[in-house]
Amino acid sequence: MSVRAQTLIWLAQRASAAVLALCVMVHLATMIYAVKSGLSAAEILGRTRGNYAWFGFYALFVLAVAVHAPIGLRTVIAESFGWRGTVLDALTVATGIALALWGMRAVLGVFV
Amino acid sequence: MSNEKPAATGAGSGASRAALNVRVWRGAGEGSFQTYEVPRQESQTVLDVVTHIQRVIDPSLSYRFACRVGVCGSCAMNVNGKARWTCRTHVEKVAADGNLEIAPLSNLPVIKDLVTDMKEFFDKWARARGRFAGARTRDDDFARVMPDSPQRRNVDAGIECIGCGACYSACDVVQSNPAYLGPAALNRAWTLHNDVRDVMRVERLASVAGDAGCHACHTHTSCSERCPKQISPTLGIAGLKRAAAVAALSGEI
CATH class of the missing domain: 1.10.1060.10 (Alpha-helical ferredoxin)
Incomplete structure (x- = not known):
């Protein structure tokens, strides 16, 4: 991976961290509201199904996770096990794709 | 130079007010700490302690220094687990209890004793x-x-x-x-x-x-x-x- 690419993924991780900070706060507030209000699963689904605002919010959340986590994991693996190079970079991309797919599956599960 | 011999390794940690109990790394990658007893002096620096050991107790000890006044940057060592410039580090400040552990800098290959390959x-x-x-x-x-x-x-x-x-x-x-x-x-x-x-x-x-x-x-x-x-x-x-x-x-x- 070129130095420019390494720099850009560093930037992507910082930018996604900023998005995550906001998303986590909104998500926690939503969860606390849902629990405190005693909403049932059916009531929650009634509010999320077909709601493009919630879909957009959680799609953004998933995208930020899919960008942020694999880049951090790449650094943790490199520093902990000395594993660096193309294979690790490929694993990083694969992890990002997997997180995005699993995350979007969950988002679609409460949207459709 | 006197014929004083270094105290045996593991000579205990109880240091008197008149003497310092100093553990110094000896060897390269493979090695161990050796314990010396060094007289306490007023305004004594850690570099003074190392110099005393080398000049009075054990001339085979290797270390690096030049200016002794905080300019050249050659005398840095790990003192009680922290990297410090030894020429400007007073013993009183880092070893009030009289116990000192001196080791070569970390993250660099050790050539011998306290000398690292820079x-x-x-x-x-x-x-x-x-x-x-x-x-x-x-x-x-x-x-x-x-x-x-x-x-x-x-x-x-x-x-x-x-x-x-x-x-x-x-x-x-x-x-x-x-x-x-x-x-x-x-x-x-x-x-x-x-x-x-x-x-x-x-x-x-x-x-x-x-x-x-x-x-x-x-x-x-x-x-x-x-x-x-x-x-x-x-x-x-x-x-x-x-x-x-x-x-x-x-x-x-």
């Missing part, structure tokens, strides 16, 4: 393009650098580095990522990045960016904590991160 440390300065590159000739007028300009202030904040290696020894990232350029080399690059006369800005940013450069820093600030000159390499590294990120976005690097 080659990789200074090679990284070269890799970070830590050399001024100007374009003016002797026929040109002097460059005018305003003392209160932001760039000059950034240079002032980092320029007093004496290359002792204390920051490098304290850096966790160097430990886990041996290719990492380290705080001293990056601090040097930052001072040159802010030198308005320098013409190697883009090439230098390309050299210090990425996984082995400034973007590997975890901002633990151990380097800033341990720098005997109160420089904050962390701040300079943060500046390099931003500058390199902008350069990457604009396609300069």
Whole structure:
């Protein structure tokens, strides 16, 4: 991976961290509201199904996770096990794709 | 020189007020701590202690020093687990209980006893393009650098580095990522990045960016904590991160 690419993924991780900070706060507030209000699963689904605002919010959340986590994991693996190079970079991309797919599956599960 | 012999290793930690109990690393990669009893003196520095051991107790002890006044940066060692310049470190300050443990700097190969091989440390300065590159000739007028300009202030904040290696020894990232350029080399690059006369800005940013450069820093600030000159390499590294990120976005690097 070129130095420019390494720099850009560093930037992507910082930018996604900023998005995550906001998303986590909104998500926690939503969860606390849902629990405190005693909403049932059916009531929650009634509010999320077909709601493009919630879909957009959680799609953004998933995208930020899919960008942020694999880049951090790449650094943790490199520093902990000395594993660096193309294979690790490929694993990083694969992890990002997997997180995005699993995350979007969950988002679609409460949207459709 | 007297014929005093060093006390046996593990001679206990109880030090009297008149004597220091000093454990010193002996050997290279393979080695162990050996214990010596050193008389306490007023205003005694850790370098004084090491010098006493070498000159009075055990002449085979190897260590490095030159100026003894905090200028040359050659006498840095781990003192009670922390990297310090030994010539300006008073025993009273770091070993009030009379117990001292002196070891070579971390993250560098040990040649013998307290002497480390600084080659990789200074090679990284070269890799970070830590050399001024100007374009003016002797026929040109002097460059005018305003003392209160932001760039000059950034240079002032980092320029007093004496290359002792204390920051490098304290850096966790160097430990886990041996290719990492380290705080001293990056601090040097930052001072040159802010030198308005320098013409190697883009090439230098390309050299210090990425996984082995400034973007590997975890901002633990151990380097800033341990720098005997109160420089904050962390701040300079943060500046390099931003500058390199902008350069990457604009396609300069």
